[in-house]
Amino acid sequence: MPHHLSSFRPRLLAAAIALAALPLHASAEHYQLPAAPLSSTLNRIASDAGIALSIDPALTAGKTAQPVQGDYAPEAALNAALQGSGLQLLRSGAGTYSLAALPTDAMALPATNIDAKGDSESAWGPVTGYLAKRTAAGTKTDTALVEAPRSISVATREQMEDRGVQSLDDAVRYMPGVTASSYGSDARADWLRVRGFEPTQFLDGLPLPDGAFVNPKIETWNLERVALLRGPASSVYGQTPPGGMLDMVSRRPQAESSNEVQLQYGSDNHRQINFASTGKVDEQGQFLYGLSGVVRDSDTAIDHIEDKRYNIAPSLTWVADEDTKLTFISQFTRDDTGVTSQFLPLQGTKLPSPVGDISHHKNLGDPDSDYYDRTYYALGYAFEHRLNDTWQFRQNLRYTKSDLEFQTAYPFGTVAANGDVGRFVDFVNEDISQFAVDNNFQADFQTGALTHTLLLGLDHQRINNNYNWQFGFAPPINVLNPVYGQSFSPSFVLQDFDQKSRRTGLYVQDQIALDNWRLTLGGREDWVHTGTEFYDENDASNTERDKAFSGNAALSYVFDNGVVPYLSYAESFQAITGADALSNTSFKPTEGKQWELGTKYQPQNLDLMFTAAVYDLRQQNVSVSEVIGGVPITSQSGEVKVRGLELEATGNVTDNLKLIATFTRTLSEEMDGQFEGSRLQRTPDKQATLWADYTWNSGLLDGFGIGLGSRYTGDIYDDRGNTETGHVGSYTLYDAAVHYDLGRVSSELAGASLAVNATNLFDKDYLSACNSTWCYYGDERKVVASATYQW
Structure with a gap:
């Protein structure tokens, strides 16, 4: 580490602590x-x-x-x-x-x-329209979005509803710097890349567990907003990658009564019911309730694979007094599905095949024996209490459990002249449990001409991951006329371990205002203890003890016309759950750093925000996946560098028109090792998106609206060597929506509405990714009609 950085980082923490020790001037309540x-x-x-x-x-x-x-x-x-x-x-x-x-x-x-x-808008509450004006992403405090000195995009509830969002992949498609559905839509997981890295997912201020296959797939219907913070955030959140993090906020109980039921039907026999209800339990409003959920029974674009989901998310708020509030937040999800992304051979997808192209819908697994059964539940709370005129205390706590049984056969090798191809088979049993708690004190005070928002926090996680991955060979299958029901069993255990991780972080942050100047200083010390017992290596064990300091500093100036330029420096530290499949060694933590120069502009009298940012980030100990000897292996390499430009415009242009427009330019490079000079996997060099929704509020079309969107994704490589077989070209997709408020026709229909949403409107045929072994088709056109009633 360069000497100037090693001495600079502890100074960030020392400066913030010194400021915290200054005399406090009381503020008050309302x-x-x-x-x-x-x-x-x-x-x-x-x-x-x-x-x-x-x-x-x-x-x-x-x-x-x-x-x-x-x-x-x-x-x-x-x-x-x-x-x-x-x-x-x-x-x-x-x-x-x-x-x-x-x-x-x-x-x-x-x-x-x-x-x-x-x-008044809260960082954890509902938003009207497309433009969120406040956020807690990156700071854990309720901060004006235009003043947050980082690149942050927010998908509001209204935006997600207009676009017919069904997954996190869908929710972030129109944000800069992010690649969604890297392997096409997958009913098992969301495949996201932010500035070249997979983002950590946070829900209600706490990280979600991160295993191999068992990770929960969050139900977007239960979310109030999805914020994407691009760049490191470890100085406040602890273990996160340098590319960024998702900061999701659940629907929470509201005092105003509201009920909603939505019925959906669409492509691939998609059938789904969404529901949500909130309001007061008692007349005084001391207790508020919330209930939302989803029931889905659907086929998929792949033959013989279903997508079934049963989800419910109850919540309850107790307003003890004007200074104290406790909200219980829980969720249960059961998924019954399969591998919809498939693993298709190069021949018949990217390369010519002796028997022609492989159908987008072909299932080359074995539906008679394949399954993916996951049960996920979480129970926690968000507590807040104002101690006095200056200090307030918050505690977020959650216990999460996710269990998985997973079996799938998939093709491997070249396609023979008669259309036969060999197959592998995976048998996975995995469960992961997590206890996470975050405690912080916030003080708002003045020292002379300086106004402070000081944050002092301590968080802790305990994660247990039991993982058994058995590997074998299945009989060959014909890509034209597959025959199912053949017998097969695992040949050997590829990985079998029990891993326990204990993670603790102590952090301090001060957001300082002096007239129009804003200065943010923060620092955090993390301690991570990871113990792994390898049952497949004669019960060998490995223990990793790591600690790291992560700092951040940012300076900005708030002009009276709404322009806010900023410069920020931030660091990342991430303990990796899992182990090297080639040895009995736990993964080493990754470390990253980033400089970012940007500006935000929120025009006066307009509900719009424009942002622009350039950045330079580096990461060491990067986890990568590759195929060695026919087996997919995750290992760690040296340093990578990513630089880029991101532009975004979001908001409500008029009472009729809502808009999102983005542009991304990304330059990524491996800095050393065998693949020095190669671009990062699944990281396009250029991206651009545009979405507009227009609704008529008078005249003949009163209540009718239309939405149109376009998404351009540049070419990518999905292998580390950047070979021709790992390359897929650029593509442009179009989305559309129409919606109609039936209440504009008759008062008797108040609260009723109809909508139709289409993604990949013109059914563009494209590959989303290829590597040296497999290819993955991009999503075909999907159309979903919905009928909603609110009261």
């Missing part, structure tokens, strides 16, 4: 506030509402706030406190606030009591 020092009252209202407020102490010195009592929107509460102070509240185009003296001839108007609770 909305039963007595007369008090003006700066104290303003800080408390701003802190509780998640508003960035910059206060010049010289303006508020010696002034007293008016009492604030009743139901106010946050901005109205601030104005009420300012009555008679001779000061006015100013809002920048970036959504931040400051104070200024009233003109000498200005007349102080009486306060107006306004109930506008729905006008």
